[in-house]
Amino acid sequence: MTNRKALIAGNWKMYKTGPQAAELATRLKSLVSDVTDVDIMVAPAFTALGVVAEILKGSVIHLGGQDLFWEVEGAYTGEISAPMLKAAGCTYVIIGHSERRQYFGETNATVNKKIRAALLEGLIPVMCIGESEAERESNQTFSVVQKQLEEGLQGLTSDEAQKLTLAYEPVWAIGTGKTATTDQAQEVHEFIRKRVETAFGNSVANTIRILYGGSVKPENISDLMAMADIDGALVGGASLDADSFAAIVRF
Numbered sequence: 001m002t003n004r005k006a007l008i009a010g011n012w013k014m015y016k017t018g019p020q021a022a023e024l025a026t027r028l029k030s031l032v033s034d035v036t037d038v039d040i041m042v043a044p045a046f047t048a049l050g051v052v053a054e055i056l057k058g059s060v061i062h063l064g065g066q067d068l069f070w071e072v073e074g075a076y077t078g079e080i081s082a083p084m085l086k087a088a089g090c091t092y093v094i095i096g097h098s099e100r101r102q103y104f105g106e107t108n109a110t111v112n113k114k115i116r117a118a119l120l121e122g123l124i125p126v127m128c129i130g131e132s133e134a135e136r137e138s139n140q141t142f143s144v145v146q147k148q149l150e151e152g153l154q155g156l157t158s159d160e161a162q163k164l165t166l167a168y169e170p171v172w173a174i175g176t177g178k179t180a181t182t183d184q185a186q187e188v189h190e191f192i193r194k195r196v197e198t199a200f201g202n203s204v205a206n207t208i209r210i211l212y213g214g215s216v217k218p219e220n221i222s223d224l225m226a227m228a229d230i231d232g233a234l235v236g237g238a239s240l241d242a243d244s245f246a247a248i249v250r251f
């Protein structure tokens with residue numbers, strides 16, 4: 001990390017009913033109330049956004065959606081739009097999580113549409129990229145990440161790109177307990193920052209936050225955060241426990 005303010009984001013995935021999410025948010029709020037040097041975000045399930053937004057009002061914790069659909073409104077049963085997330089109190093939205101890509105047909109093209117929809121509404125997209133285990137083993141990590149970046153960010157101006165947060169999440173490290181080594185992560189983060197510089201210029205590359213995600217825990221966060229191009233973490237499993245997540249926030 002350099003002078004970029006760290007962001008620690010919790011992805012609660014399809015865990016926690018409204019009452020359970022309320023309990024987690026209440027505990028977390030009291031555990032991190034004094035934190036000002038790190039940005040904090042949690043992304044509960046859609047059904048818990050309302051109750052969590054109420055609890056987090058006036059706290060240091062920002063609210064995020066886990067996904068959105070790119071249209072503003074319409075006959076799209078089951079979908080949630082950017083204005084709906086904004087009205088629910090979100091400032092961030094996770095886009096292109098590998099679980100969305102793997103199970104729900106998300107592609108770089110749909111990621112691109114969703115990023116544009118989020119930006120139009122003033123939401124900060126947290127765009128997820130990362131290679132699978134097979135891709136890493138066949139030395140395709142950099143080409144996969146480059147394609148995800150190029151296609152996902154296609155047509156964006158530098159001003160738009162400036163507003164993004166990126167998350168490098170090697171798919172083989174998500175929910176598996178396997179964390180990329182700090183050197184493996186740093187190498188890809190540095191590559192991503194260079195690609196951002198080529199596409200959008202030096203100033204965007206220097207200010208954009210690139211989070212690491214994949215089995216981040218209180219035990220490994222400080223080593224990851226010591227790397228030059230790692231600016232925070234997107235945390236799944238360990239964000240479901242208030243004490244673990246608070247310990248990660250206090251890396």
Ligand code: PEP
Nearest residue numbers: 174175213214215236237
């Ligand atoms: C994630 O959901 O983005 C993630 C990184 O999960 P976990 O921390 O459980 O590996």
